[in-house]
Amino acid sequence: MLLRIENIFVANSSRKEFFAIVGRHFPIFSEEYVLIEKAYDTAKNAFRPHFRDDGETRYFEHLRGVALILMEYLRVRDANVIVAALLHDIMEDIEGWNEERLALEFNKGVAQLVWWVTKPSVDLYHGDKEARNRAYHQNLGCAPRWAIIIKLADRLHNLLTLWAVPEEKQRRKVRETQDFYLQLAEKEIVLIHEIEAVLVRIQGSFPPVAKV
Numbered sequence: 001m002l003l004r005i006e007n008i009f010v011a012n013s014s015r016k017e018f019f020a021i022v023g024r025h026f027p028i029f030s031e032e033y034v035l036i037e038k039a040y041d042t043a044k045n046a047f048r049p050h051f052r053d054d055g056e057t058r059y060f061e062h063l064r065g066v067a068l069i070l071m072e073y074l075r076v077r078d079a080n081v082i083v084a085a086l087l088h089d090i091m092e093d094i095e096g097w098n099e100e101r102l103a104l105e106f107n108k109g110v111a112q113l114v115w116w117v118t119k120p121s122v123d124l125y126h127g128d129k130e131a132r133n134r135a136y137h138q139n140l141g142c143a144p145r146w147a148i149i150i151k152l153a154d155r156l157h158n159l160l161t162l163w164a165v166p167e168e169k170q171r172r173k174v175r176e177t178q179d180f181y182l183q184l185a186e187k188e189i190v191l192i193h194e195i196e197a198v199l200v201r202i203q204g205s206f207p208p209v210a211k212v
Contacts (some may be wrong), residue, residue, distance in 0.1 A: 002197050008072045009065055025077055032079035039083040046094045054164035069153040081146050084113035088150055091118040116147035137180050148184060152191045155181045159198040174202055
């Protein structure tokens, strides 16, 4: 199950391979194909200076990975959902991008999906990240199904690539996933076993607790 997902990433790690998948489901030069291509290029350019926690992997690989989970593993055939997956972090992380700009450059459906999965600024909560996250999770629980599926694919990919972060952050992400995202997966009946499996993998990598 997890190996299948990871093999999808390995087998489709280039632009050519990614768009070979897109081309199997949307005719080349169709409105959907062109929209996905625009989102791919927009995300790649916007996140060009950004890297993941290991300092070596381009952040764009995460965005592409989430889109691949949707297209190849979950068999999503809605172009707006694929576009939103590629752009799901752009409002949160890239200055100058907001819901209005996304609606203008893509469409309202894409903009709304990205809005649902975007965390609000911590400044709105006086710098309290925990309060911001609680409010975000509460809001996400009311989100449209497609927005939730994008977020669950996002969480799954983040868990699969969590090895580069310190153990304390890994433990925090595991707890957060158990407390909220796994329940969300059960509610929507999607990616339940995959998230459970990666949690077991991560927890199995933790050093044993010393006996007193």
